[in-house]
Amino acid sequence: MILFALLIAVACGCGKGEDKKEPVNDPKLLLGFSQIGAESAWRIGNTRDIEEQAENYRVSLMLENANQKQENQIAAIRRFIAYKVDVIAFSPIVEDGWDNVLLEAQKAGIPVILVDRDVSTEQEGLTACVIGADFYREGVMAAEYLLRKADALGLETLHIVEITGTENSTPMRQRQAGFMDTIAGDERMTILESIDGDFLKSRGAECMRSLLESYGDEIDVVYSHNDEMTLGAIPEIEKAGLIPGKDMIIISIDGGQKAIDVLKEGKINCVVECTPKLGKELMETALKLKAGEAVEPVIHPTEQVFSDEQDPNGIAPRGY
Ligand code: GZL
Numbered sequence: 213m214i215l216f217a218l219l220i221a222v223a224c225g226c227g228k229g230e231d232k233k234e235p236v237n238d239p240k241l242l243l244g245f246s247q248i249g250a251e252s253a254w255r256i257g258n259t260r261d262i263e264e265q266a267e268n269y270r271v272s273l274m275l276e277n278a279n280q281k282q283e284n285q286i287a288a289i290r291r292f293i294a295y296k297v298d299v300i301a302f303s304p305i306v307e308d309g310w311d312n313v314l315l316e317a318q319k320a321g322i323p324v325i326l327v328d329r330d331v332s333t334e335q336e337g338l339t340a341c342v343i344g345a346d347f348y349r350e351g352v353m354a355a356e357y358l359l360r361k362a363d364a365l366g367l368e369t370l371h372i373v374e375i376t377g378t379e380n381s382t383p384m385r386q387r388q389a390g391f392m393d394t395i396a397g398d399e400r401m402t403i404l405e406s407i408d409g410d411f412l413k414s415r416g417a418e419c420m421r422s423l424l425e426s427y428g429d430e431i432d433v434v435y436s437h438n439d440e441m442t443l444g445a446i447p448e449i450e451k452a453g454l455i456p457g458k459d460m461i462i463i464s465i466d467g468g469q470k471a472i473d474v475l476k477e478g479k480i481n482c483v484v485e486c487t488p489k490l491g492k493e494l495m496e497t498a499l500k501l502k503a504g505e506a507v508e509p510v511i512h513p514t515e516q517v518f519s520d521e522q523d524p525n526g527i528a529p530r531g532y
Pocket of ligand 1: 251252253254255328329344345383411437438439440465466486
């Protein structure tokens with residue numbers, strides 16, 4: 213048991229003098245989790261929730277941060293296989309490139325849970341389930357808000373710019389598809405440009421600067437795939453002498469506290485919720501898999517829309 217505890221301490225960086233978490237006493241399960249990084253308040257909230265729920269469910273968690281690199285996630289999964297964890301979970305930064313390592317986990321007899329994002333593989337059955345948002349629905353809800361706003365304001369033309377998340381990631385692909393499918397056929401809507409902001413605040417600012425240089429006040433709508441990029445874009449809109457939320461309709465996704473605070477200031481018009489609190493479902497699903505029980509192939513949390521259609525001051529603290 214001592215070796216086991218030492219492995220946990222080393223694997224989760226506890227041996228490097230980082231804040232030492234006591235290994236779970238008499239753990240019910242050893243879970244290896246590869247997290248994408250810490251690129252957004254959403255991601256940080258997701259990590260925190262998973263750590264808290266692991267303690268609640270007496271799961272020993274080996275959590276590794278990939279610092280936004282797919283190769284680091286693949287290496288982490290191989291380490292989990294070598295440690296013979298009971299269950300592997302990870303949030304794939306992009307959808308492609310996982311077949312080989314997932315085949316290795318399958319051969320090792322270790323079930324794999326996808327958290328937050330999905331993968332695209334040649335073979336079926338390489339993962340047990342995916343726990344995460346219905347990103348397509350999030351895109352639909354964002355567009356449905358825009359259609360209501362256009363109707364309410366009697367707008368006849370809307371020029372839209374889109375700042376997308378990480379290219380080839382599930383949220384980027386599906387938030388774009390849900391939005392575009394919903395506005396398709398509405399002659400008021402014109403997409404001026406889609407540009408990759410990689411879910412990063414700094415890139416969101418760069419993208420907005422570039423879009424303002426190209427289109428200036430021709431832009432009527434900014435559709436941003438996450439709050440970080442939105443919060444990077446807003447100061448750039450103001451530097452250009454334009455009023456976000458008034459001169460431009462600003463639509464964002466995630467629903468973190470900072471974005472809700474800016475919604476209350478009137479500088480964002482709509483925030484679609486994407487909850488990072490997936491830890492409870494992850495632990496319950498991992499324990500079911502260890503016990504040999506069947507699990508749902510897809511687990512979607514319920515999510516809502518916050519907007520200027522209702523009093524934002526009634527929104528409860530977001531916790532991320
Ligand atoms: C969505 C998640 C996205 C968030 C971003 O579930 O994958 O990644 O929307 C985060 O904030 O970077």
